Amino acid sequence: MSFKALQEIVDKAKESGKAFWEIILEDEINESQISREKVLEKMEKLFLAMKDADDNYNGHLKSPSKLVGGDGERISEARKNQTMICGDFMAQVMEKAIKMGESNACMKRIVAAPTAGSCGVIPAVLLTYQNENKIAEMKMIEALFITGGIGQVIAHRASIAGATGGCQAEIGSASAMAAGAMVYLAGGDEEAIVHGAALALKSLLGLACDPVAGLVEVPCVKRNVIGAFNALASADMALAGIRSQIPPDEVIDAMRSIGDAMPSSLKETGEGGLARTPRGMRIEEELKK
Amino acid sequence: MSIFDIIGPIMVGPSSSHTAGAVKIGYLSRKLMGEKIHLAKIYLHGSFLTTGKGHGTDRALVAGLLGMKPDDIRIPQSFALAEKEGMAVEFGGIDLREAHPNSVKLILTGVSGRELEILASSLGGGRIRINQIDGLDASFSGDYPTLVVHNLDQPGYVTEVTSMLSHKSINIATMQLYRDHRGGEAIMVLECDEEISPDFISWLKERKGIRKVIYLSLEESS
Ligand code: SF4
Numbered sequence: 001m002s003f004k005a006l007q008e009i010v011d012k013a014k015e016s017g018k019a020f021w022e023i024i025l026e027d028e029i030n031e032s033q034i035s036r037e038k039v040l041e042k043m044e045k046l047f048l049a050m051k052d053a054d055d056n057y058n059g060h061l062k063s064p065s066k067l068v069g070g071d072g073e074r075i076s077e078a079r080k081n082q083t084m085i086c087g088d089f090m091a092q093v094m095e096k097a098i099k100m101g102e103s104n105a106c107m108k109r110i111v112a113a114p115t116a117g118s119c120g121v122i123p124a125v126l127l128t129y130q131n132e133n134k135i136a137e138m139k140m141i142e143a144l145f146i147t148g149g150i151g152q153v154i155a156h157r158a159s160i161a162g163a164t165g166g167c168q169a170e171i172g173s174a175s176a177m178a179a180g181a182m183v184y185l186a187g188g189d190e191e192a193i194v195h196g197a198a199l200a201l202k203s204l205l206g207l208a209c210d211p212v213a214g215l216v217e218v219p220c221v222k223r224n225v226i227g228a229f230n231a232l233a234s235a236d237m238a239l240a241g242i243r244s245q246i247p248p249d250e251v252i253d254a255m256r257s258i259g260d261a262m263p264s265s266l267k268e269t270g271e272g273g274l275a276r277t278p279r280g281m282r283i284e285e286e287l288k289k
Numbered sequence: 290m291s292i293f294d295i296i297g298p299i300m301v302g303p304s305s306s307h308t309a310g311a312v313k314i315g316y317l318s319r320k321l322m323g324e325k326i327h328l329a330k331i332y333l334h335g336s337f338l339t340t341g342k343g344h345g346t347d348r349a350l351v352a353g354l355l356g357m358k359p360d361d362i363r364i365p366q367s368f369a370l371a372e373k374e375g376m377a378v379e380f381g382g383i384d385l386r387e388a389h390p391n392s393v394k395l396i397l398t399g400v401s402g403r404e405l406e407i408l409a410s411s412l413g414g415g416r417i418r419i420n421q422i423d424g425l426d427a428s429f430s431g432d433y434p435t436l437v438v439h440n441l442d443q444p445g446y447v448t449e450v451t452s453m454l455s456h457k458s459i460n461i462a463t464m465q466l467y468r469d470h471r472g473g474e475a476i477m478v479l480e481c482d483e484e485i486s487p488d489f490i491s492w493l494k495e496r497k498g499i500r501k502v503i504y505l506s507l508e509e510s511s
Pocket residue numbers: 115117118161162163166167168170171208209210211215216217219220223268
């Protein structure tokens with residue numbers, strides 16, 4: 001994509017009077033030389049695959065390491081019993097985020113968004129919102145273009161890989177992408193979209209990538225919940241008119257500089273943080289046997 | 290960068306590098322072999338070895354060698370499917386000095402007895418690179434139709450192959466030449482913009498001094 005800053009997308013949208021998502025779509029058509037229909041079709045396929053993955057959760061599965069599996073079912077139960085503090089909308093988001101993260105760990109089919117470890121954030125907020133508000137599918141696809149556009153700028157200016165930028169680059173990016181999409185779905189303008197994304201990213205700056213035994217399981221699955229909740233809170237703040245004092249593109253640059261300063265032990269090597277706790281190390285030892 | 294590098298791919302989890310990339314390595318190796326695989330010896334290196342089991346890297350590689358793609362929901366059952374299809378599999382660890390941490394060496398025997406040795410790495414995000422074929426350096430991504438030719442290191446072969454391709458209106462995207470020593474075994478790797486016809490491949494195989502021709506077609510059936 002040709003955009004090196006979120007501000008460029010905002011400017012272009014304002015100039016042309018076109019929607020934020022439309023600018024991203026047109027850029028993709030231009031860069032890939034694929035027809036509009038084909039690009040839309042591709043995005044629809046991804047949306048349907050997210051839905052499919054959500055529908056096909058299996059609470060009886062365990063990951064190869066046996067560390068995760070079945071927790072989505074627990075939230076499902078708690079929701080049914082109406083014992084959740086969060087209220088049902090947030091509970092549904094939590095359930096979907098965990099289920100997707102577990103499906104990924106259990107070798108089921110998911111959509112990397114932007115990565116496999118953070119695959120639960122975007123579908124959890126989008127699918128719940130669609131469920132509750134009966135949004136047309138085309139509008140959901142438009143929202144996915146927004147996630148993609150924001151993610152591309154982050155990938156360009158910083159990174160979307162835990163191994164390069166820590167977990168802020170995965171769960172943080174997913175959360176920012178989801179926040180922008182949610183602002184759009186709830187009727188916010190392009191300014192609100194990028195500020196929603198910036199607010200989300202800011203709150204997850206510095207998050208380390210420290211998976212136990214190097215596996216995309218602990219803490220990854222549950223971090224999807226936080227990424228999703230943070231996206232919703234950030235979207236609401238932006239919709240209420242709150243703006244990030246640090247411009248969105250500068251927030252992304254800050255994420256990069258933090259990622260660069262992080263020691264490699266906190267960048268997906270499994271050599272720091274939770275992975276180096278006594279219990280984390282014991283798990284790793286046991287898995288080696 | 291396409292927007293679909295950010296949203297997507299659709300893949301079987303848990304890891305784009307350790308699972309999706311591993312399936313892709315297996316899949317491309319199967320295509321390079323050009324026939325069903327009878328025996329696969331799989332040697333894991335680095336992080337593929339240490340965290341491969343938990344990421345399903347082993348099952349992913351086997352799935353790819355059976356012709357599955359990264360979004361195939363049968364990947365977790367690939368061991369049973371290999372048995373059913375008569376593909377024997379052996380695993381081991383290996384220390385490939387200086388290789389990328391997510392690397393694997395595959396020693397494959399096809400149903401006709403054809404042999405192929407491949408060293409490949411998973412680079413992250415599901416992207417991969419083939420680093421060596423039959424012990425000789427090579428470097429390609431598998432994103433283009435790719436022609437690999439082993440020949441004696443003597444003058445004339447490169448011109449012969451490239452002029453024949455140009456005659457067939459096939460545009461070469463990248464080209465690499467490697468050899469083990471002067472006058473010894475040489476390899477040329479050509480990534481092309483168009484598919485090469487089977488006739489051309491058979492013609493090339495018959496040429497004097499050409500030891501082996503391997504062709505990666507991106508068409509579904511081959
Ligand atoms: S901890 Fe690391 S592997 Fe897990 S989701 Fe975060 S970045 Fe990905």
